[in-house]
Amino acid sequence: MVLMADNTKKIAKDKVFNEEFLPQIDALYNFAYHLTYSEEDANDLVQEAYMKAYRFIDNYEVGTNAKAWLFRILKNAFINDYRKKTKQPTKVDYEEIVNYHNEEDTNFSSYDDLRTEMFDKMMGDEVTIAINSLPVDFRTVILLCDIEGFTYEEISKIINVPIGTVRSRLFRSRNMLKEKLKEYAAEYGYSDKRSKE
Amino acid sequence: QDYKDLIKKVTMYLDNALTKEAERELLREIKSNPNYMELLHKEKSFREFVKSRVQRRTVSPALVQSIKERIKITS
Numbered sequence: 219m220v221l222m223a224d225n226t227k228k229i230a231k232d233k234v235f236n237e238e239f240l241p242q243i244d245a246l247y248n249f250a251y252h253l254t255y256s257e258e259d260a261n262d263l264v265q266e267a268y269m270k271a272y273r274f275i276d277n278y279e280v281g282t283n284a285k286a287w288l289f290r291i292l293k294n295a296f297i298n299d300y301r302k303k304t305k306q307p308t309k310v311d312y313e314e315i316v317n318y319h320n321e322e323d324t325n326f327s328s329y330d331d332l333r334t335e336m337f338d339k340m341m342g343d344e345v346t347i348a349i350n351s352l353p354v355d356f357r358t359v360i361l362l363c364d365i366e367g368f369t370y371e372e373i374s375k376i377i378n379v380p381i382g383t384v385r386s387r388l389f390r391s392r393n394m395l396k397e398k399l400k401e402y403a404a405e406y407g408y409s410d411k412r413s414k415e
Numbered sequence: 416q417d418y419k420d421l422i423k424k425v426t427m428y429l430d431n432a433l434t435k436e437a438e439r440e441l442l443r444e445i446k447s448n449p450n451y452m453e454l455l456h457k458e459k460s461f462r463e464f465v466k467s468r469v470q471r472r473t474v475s476p477a478l479v480q481s482i483k484e485r486i487k488i489t490s
């Protein structure tokens with residue numbers, strides 16, 4: 219009897235995983251890639267995020283915002299991974315995702331850039347290089363808002379900062395990006411005349 | 416200061432973060448001033464420019480399979 223109940227529960231969990239979590243994998247991978255700038259690290263990060271998502275699947279409310287929930291798990295995994303590499307003992311508590319849907323975020327932790335030296339050596343599209351050369355806090359909000367289409371409120375919960383901070387980071391990061399892309403964008407017909415105001 | 420306020424409102428409008436009322440008010444303002452219209456166009460085109468040129472990648476089927484195997488997911 220217990221075995222049957224366990225099996226039914228597993229089938230239900232697997233259904234949520236297949237139908238709500240896995241469809242987000244490309245978006246998660248792109249976010250991971252822009253955080254780590256390494257295909258191998260992005261793969262590891264996505265795998266880790268999905269393992270944790272499955273482990274904590276009981277905390278997820280079926281039919282709610284799976285994408286934001288998964289992004290938050292991945293972002294926390296990235297911070298933990300980075301701290302491990304820099305030998306800092308503190309860790310993000312994954313239990314915090316229990317309260318994802320109702321909590322009020324009041325504090326935030328800042329973390330430094332990852333692999334800045336690698337970005338300079340990277341060849342590829344100018345826009346991608348420009349985004350990846352932003353400090354990670356600023357890069358993250360651009361990716362979440364302008365590339366993934368999350369709202370201020372969703373971003374606030376994913377990166378655990380107040381909405382006002384999300385807005386100011388977005389403003390600053392877009393300005394940094396415009397500065398970096400000024401010449402390149404002009405080639406493609408975009409010009410920013412703000413400085414004339 | 417007016418210009419900063421306008422940029423803030425245009426930014427929030429493009430981020431779908433304005434209330435319906437604030438949105439209507441902004442669009443009224445924009446229609447009445449060609450400079451405002453130009454600002455909105457520039458902001459919007461920059462967003463589209465960035466979004467269209469950022470590299471998007473697709474996950475390999477092997478990664479999906481690997482995740483499913485590690486969790487022992489039933490299809």
